[in-house]
Structures are given as C-alpha cells and as structure tokens.
Amino acid sequence: MKINVNYQQNNILSEGQIEVTVSAKQLSDDVQKLVNSISDLDNHFGVVPLSINDKVIMVPTEEIIAIEVYENELTVYTITDNYQLKGKLKTMLQRLTNDDFLQIxxxxxxxxxxxxxxxxxxxxxxxxxxxxxxxxxxxxKYLSELKENLGM
Incomplete structure (x- = not known):
C-alpha cells in the first residue's frame, strides 16, 4: 500500500478541529485499518491506569516497554519502574490502543x-x-505478525 499525505488549510474549521479524508480505489483491509487507526487517535488518552496496593497509578503509554503475565499476575515494565498487579494480558492489550504495542x-x-x-x-x-x-x-504463532509490523 502506498500512502500519499497532503495538508490543506481550511479556515472554516474551528480551532482544534481536524478533518481527515481517506481516499482509495476501494475499501480494503489496509484502508479500514488506516481509518480505524486515525479514529483511535481521538480516543487515545496516552495513559494506562494501574491499580496497585489500593491506589491507581497513571502510567504514560510511551513509557511502557513491555507487559508480561504469569497466571493472573501482570508485570508492567516501564522506563523507570516495574509494576505488579492482578489482571489479564488481553485486558491490557485492549487498553493500549496505538499500534506500538504488539502481543508476541x-x-x-x-x-x-x-x-x-x-x-x-x-x-x-x-x-x-x-x-x-x-x-x-x-x-x-505471533512471529509473522511481528515481522509484518516491522516491515520484514
């Protein structure tokens, strides 16, 4: 898939409003994925709340390196710290809405x-x-998806 990106100023739009139009010959899986990714940008908070020892810690997603699970114990590895909490890997993956995170x-x-x-x-x-x-x-099982995401 080849993507051309163009910017066009539109003075009719209000401050902070952005309008995106995706044009393609047909609606393919790649086009749908692109549309979904753009739509998710508006819903992306940029933090993941972690419930640890009766408090909630807000961890910026860009600081998360990896997440591992053993039985129902999650370990969230970040740049500065590691957090352990109860939970499911599937739930964490759903919270991480951007394409930077991949199950391996x-x-x-x-x-x-x-x-x-x-x-x-x-x-x-x-x-x-x-x-x-x-x-x-x-x-x-997850190797082909990883290679695809890396462009290999």
Missing amino acids: SKNAIINLNYLLSLEASFSGNMTAFLKNNLKMTVSR
Missing part, C-alpha cells in the same frame, strides 16, 4: 519503540531484546 506470545506484549533486536532461538521461536536489558520470547 500468550504471555507478553511489547512496545515496538523499545525493541532493540531479534535473535533466532530454538524450536523456531525468537528472542526479543528490549531496552532496560529485557529479553522476551516471541512464539512462532
């Missing part, structure tokens, strides 16, 4: 902005090396 196994989500490298490991899996010396296994 049934137990882990990573922020692609913090991915440093990938290395082949045994049985067709890969190891993802992230900032803050984090290493996570990319299972074969």
Whole structure:
C-alpha cells in the first residue's frame, strides 16, 4: 500500500478541529485499518491506569516497554519502574490502543519503540531484546505478525 499525505488549510474549521479524508480505489483491509487507526487517535488518552496496593497509578503509554503475565499476575515494565498487579494480558492489550504495542506470545506484549533486536532461538521461536536489558520470547504463532509490523 502506498500512502500519499497532503495538508490543506481550511479556515472554516474551528480551532482544534481536524478533518481527515481517506481516499482509495476501494475499501480494503489496509484502508479500514488506516481509518480505524486515525479514529483511535481521538480516543487515545496516552495513559494506562494501574491499580496497585489500593491506589491507581497513571502510567504514560510511551513509557511502557513491555507487559508480561504469569497466571493472573501482570508485570508492567516501564522506563523507570516495574509494576505488579492482578489482571489479564488481553485486558491490557485492549487498553493500549496505538499500534506500538504488539502481543508476541500468550504471555507478553511489547512496545515496538523499545525493541532493540531479534535473535533466532530454538524450536523456531525468537528472542526479543528490549531496552532496560529485557529479553522476551516471541512464539512462532505471533512471529509473522511481528515481522509484518516491522516491515520484514
């Protein structure tokens, strides 16, 4: 898919209002994904509330490196801290509305902005090396989606 981006000033729009028009020959999966991504920009708060020890901590999504789950215990790895709380990985993935986050196994989500490298490991899996010396296994089931998101 080739995307051309154009800017056009429109003095009729009010301050803070943006109008986006997506034009394509036909409505394909790629076009629908683009429209959904643009629509999600307006609904994206940029923070994830984490309930930890009777308080709620607001963590900016751009600071989240990865999230792992073991049974029903989530670990949220950020640039500055790690948080442990009860929850489900699926619920966290739904809260992270931007395309920077990708599930790489049934137990882990990573922020692609913090991915440093990938290395082949045994049985067709890969190891993802992230900032803050984090290493996570990319299972074969999720490998093709990861490669697609990386443009490979």
